[in-house]
Amino acid sequence: MTPLPDPPALGMLAGSVGKGLVFAAIAAFATSALLWILDKKRPGGIAFTVGATLVLAVFGVHAALLLCQQYEYKYVFDNTQKDMPTVYRFSAAWAAQEGSFLLWTLTSALVAAIA
Numbered sequence: 001m002t003p004l005p006d007p008p009a010l011g012m013l014a015g016s017v018g019k020g021l022v023f024a025a026i027a028a029f030a031t032s033a034l035l036w037i038l039d040k041k042r043p044g045g046i047a048f049t050v051g052a053t054l055v056l057a058v059f060g061v062h063a064a065l066l067l068c069q070q071y072e073y074k075y076v077f078d079n080t081q082k083d084m085p086t087v088y089r090f091s092a093a094w095a096a097q098e099g100s101f102l103l104w105t106l107t108s109a110l111v112a113a114i115a
Contacts, residue, residue, distance in 0.1 A: 011070035018061035025054035052109035059106045063093045075099065 028051030035044030062075075066089050071077045079092040079099070094103040 008070070008072075011065065011068065011072060014061055014065055014068075014070070015073060018058055018065070021054050021058045021061065025051050025058060028054055048109075049113050052113040055102075055106050055109045059093070059102055062099065062102060063090060066090065066092050 028047050032044045032047035032051060035047055065073055065076055066080055067086065069080065069082065075096060075098060079095045080089050094100050
């Protein structure tokens with residue numbers, strides 16, 4: 001049995017960055033909630049804006065993995081095909097449950113940050 005080839009380093013780096021951004025966004029939103037509870041509205045609002053920006057970055061990494069056909073990720077493998085047009089590959093970002101949750105998180109965070 002031949003071993004599988006190593007996945008591209010750039011794709012693995014993007015996935016690691018995306019995972020780090022998710023944890024940073026969770027920390028920013030938790031910090032924002034804590035600051036609002038402590039009645040520190042301005043720093044809480046800044047922390048929320050940072051969290052919303054991080055969620056936007058997570059969605060960007062997610063879309064980049066789909067557009068660059070990084071099939072070592074299960075989500076990309078399950079929701080795209082090599083011969084898909086680019087617009088359909090991008091729309092695969094919200095095709096499955098995980099992507100749909102990410103899109104709703106992004107939409108909610110951006111609407112709340114603007115409000």
